[in-house]
Amino acid sequence: MLRKKLMLGALSLTIVSCSHDISAPESIQKNAETSFSSPEKAYPHEKGEIFYLNSKSSNPTRVDFIDGKFIWNNDMILSEDQVAKLNNPNLAERAGSNDLAKRWPDGIIYYTIARNIPDQTRITDAIAHWEANVPSIRFVERTSETNYVMFTVGRGCSSFLGMVGGRQYIFVASSCNTGNIIHEIGHSLGLIHEIQRTDRDSAILINWENIVNEETSHFNTYADDNINGFQFGPFDFNSIMMNGSFDYSSNGLPTIVKLDGSTFLANRSSLSEGDLETVSKMYDHPEINGTSIICDNRSVTYNLDTFVPTAPSWSVSSNLQIISSSNISITVQALDSSTSDEAWIRTDMNGLITTKEIWIGKPLLPTDLIHEPVFTCVGSTITAKILGAETYEWSISRGTINFPALANDNTYVGSSDTISVEPVNDPNGFTVQVKATNSCGETNYFSKFIPTNCNDGDGGSVPL
Ligand SMILES: [Zn+2]
Incomplete structure (x- = not known):
């Protein structure tokens, strides 16, 4: 049904892209593989139906439909809900919690590994690498949890984007090494590709003439695709989510070079400092700063103390009313200033929830010495x-x-x-x-x- 909607709506709609590899001449790909920069692709040897979600823009967003799955930028699998959001031309409706990648509550990723995957140390090593480097996330073997990742045999390397809900897969082909799996886990945590950063033109040159025609949409920034994305620090060539210079090349010449014209390989050995910072920002709980008491009928503003990777969804206890809110702050007022009561303010940033408990009404005072x-x-x-x-x-x-x-x-x-x-x-x-x-x-x-x-x-x- 969604496919039908997509086709019907394709002319007027918007959004999304990301980037990634393949298409480079075979010799270059082989070279890349031997230097641990093998590009990830969900279906390396198959071609599905191609949908363009933003067909009126100069760089339409491409989604491939293969094997019953929507594939974005070759290795990110999107749920139907995510595709529908990407296909929504109304930006206002996509604000707030409508961001594509939902986070794992409390940074806990439940997982199982299918028994028939050969060389499972590739997976356990990738998990251990994440756990050793990012304190705010944990991987826990699933028992009966509803939402979890299942590592399973696939025809390529791919993952769903963020926590989708229910069982979601990370597909692991025999060609996927530990670095590729670290990359795919990054997608399951909500990371997209480094080349989608809006500041990438300050660090790289894109040689559009060398890109395979059908692949140019993978070079859109998230802003090009109207994604509510985020980025930290300088552009990071060492990111595990970054492409190599020859990805998507139609002629063997580089598609991406540094500003000095030099080429580079994709890092698929370990997380970079920039990766760690980004994921920590995504999974560290921000504080809601502000007074712990709201006096009388005054309106009070509270601020999040850190960068907000996702537009927050604010909620308050029933004895408060929201005067105004933004991505980083909320102003509230007591509904009835004559009462004294406990109250709370909460922000939910796609699963990253922070609550501040406060007191409203007449504050208590010491009653005895x-x-x-x-x-x-x-x-x-x-x-x-x-x-x-x-x-x-x-x-x-x-x-x-x-x-x-x-x-x-x-x-x-x-x-x-x-x-x-x-x-x-x-x-x-x-x-x-x-x-x-x-x-x-x-x-x-x-x-x-x-x-x-x-x-x-x-x-x-x-x-x-
Ligand atoms: Zn990827």
């Missing part, structure tokens, strides 16, 4: 603790505040809710006072008389 021991001689600790107060102003009538650091007049003004007091040896006792102020500017005052008795002869605390 606790001191112990109840009766004291020397070296007593006085405490006052409760959610809401942000500053405390401590003073004592006689004796010394030993902790924390004091102003010259032996008082304390700051955020410490605990002070340590050393009273003088005075049978009349002394008084501790504190003014507690919450983030809404409300204050409570406390004053406690604390008797002293040091007549037991050993300096200990003795009740009067």
Whole structure:
């Protein structure tokens, strides 16, 4: 059904591309293989139906339909849902969580390896390489989880893009080496190809005249294809997701060169520093920065503390309303400022979920000044603790505040809710006072008389 929609909609629609290899003369391909830069392709020896999703643009996006699968840039398999999103001309509808590659929740990728794959150390080595280098992702052998990757025998090397849902495959042909599998796992985590970066023209020259005609769509940037993509650091020739100079060549001449005209091979030995940074950004949880208390009916803005690889989908608890939101911030307000209640703000970036718990309404203030021991001689600790107060102003009538650091007049003004007091040896006792102020500017005052008795002869605390 989707194929029919694709064909019907092909004239007016948009999106997607990526890049990759094949098509280079056989001699060059062989050379590339022996130097570990073998290009990945899902079906190296087959040609399917070709669809152009963005036929009105100068570089239409190509999707191949082979063996019941939609193939993008030769080695990325797209779900029907992903193809439908690519085929949506309305950019606004594709904002937010509609990005192509969904992340694995908490960076955990459940997986199984089909028993009939020969030389399975290729796969386990590739998994170990990812785990050893990216702390924010983990691979766990699947037991009964619904969403998981199955490594299975294929006719080439290919993977679905991001977490698709349910069982998804990474296809491993006998020609796929460990480096190719590291690359394919990159696709399953949500990476596309390095050449799709929007800044690639600052690092490479594309020799369009050397590219096989049908393959030019693989040289689109993600912006060309209206993808909501991302990139970090400088363009990375060493990325495991980068092509080689001769990929898609029609004539044996390079299709991609560095700005100085030199050629390069694709790295398929290990993840680059840029790869590690990119995946870490994708799977490290960002913090939602902002106050932990919303006072009264004020509107408050919260910001994500890091780069946002995917337009976030914001949600809030039912006692909050969203005033406005963007990719990096959200402004909220309490629905009813007369109540005091727990609340939360959450962002879901294609499976990367962060929650901030907050308090709305009138903040709590200290309700009592606790001191112990109840009766004291020397070296007593006085405490006052409760959610809401942000500053405390401590003073004592006689004796010394030993902790924390004091102003010259032996008082304390700051955020410490605990002070340590050393009273003088005075049978009349002394008084501790504190003014507690919450983030809404409300204050409570406390004053406690604390008797002293040091007549037991050993300096200990003795009740009067
Ligand atoms: Zn690829």
